[in-house]
Amino acid sequence: MDQRILVTGAAGRVAVMLRPLLLQRYGRLVLSDRTEPADLAEGEVFRQADLGDVDAIRRACDGVTGVIHLGGRPNDGTWAEVAAPNIEGVMNLFEGARRAGVERVVFASSNHAIGMYPRHRRIGTKEPVRPDGHYGLSKVFGEAVAALYADKHGMRCLSIRIGNVAPKPLDLRRLSVWLHPEDLLQLCAIGLEHPKLHHAVVFGVSDNVRTFWDNQEAFQLGYRPAHRAEDHRAHALTAQGEVAAETLADRFQGGAFAGNGFDGDAERTLWS
Secondary structure (H helix, E strand, C coil): CCCCEEEECCCCHHHHHHHHHHHHHHCCEEEECCCCCCCCCCCEEECCCCCCCHHHHHHHCCCCCEEEECCCCCCCCCHHHHHHHHHHHHHHHHHHHHHCCCCEEEEEEEHHHHCCCECCCCECCCCCCCCCCHHHHHHHHHHHHHHHHHHHHCCEEEEEEECEECCCCCCCCHHHHEECHHHHHHHHHHHHHCCCCCEEEEEECCECCCCCECCHHHHHCCCCCCCEHHHHHHHHHHHHCCCCCCCHHHHECCCHHHHCCCCCCHHHHHCC
């Protein structure tokens, strides 16, 4: 592929699984993070950049055709903890990419953008967002920024609401939201290569019969997941047996993120 791809958050858990697959497909990668990964491979170049520094991000984007934005805070926290990397940082990422002439951005959104939906609801990407915390709220913001830069600045952007990326699902909930790294690669490739992409939001989920989500948007773009969560059902259910008894959080798609700090009307939220 005649593309040079920048991966932000290159030292993070998801990037570590994805980078070898990207390198095999594209042949060369630019990696960005606050600190250099210890496992740089042949074909990978590191450019240090903090998401708080738009000029550093622009320099990291020099000569790049597409960005996979995995950087930022990967979990919930106070607003101050989330806002700097996941609000200001996302704006800096898109603006730095625009200034550098980047054509495409794949934004790692999250299932936590819709985590307050109950598990008995099957939803698509056209349903209203229902974030389950500050982290999920920041991902809703990132999806909106991607839409803005597609509409107003001509980028081609794909926002992937990632479930849980891992070699296999680790419990009952993840039988529904699991995403194999190879299927994540396929979604990233759609964002980086699809000739008719403008801006789309898709679910980052493998071929899971228990999924909460209708992923028609992804299928229409050519997504054909190759991995099935049910192939790992015995492993996931065994691990589930070691988890604490069911809680309120287990009724929401976002799991623990939805339960943290919850003091609302559970039945009204679950059935609205």
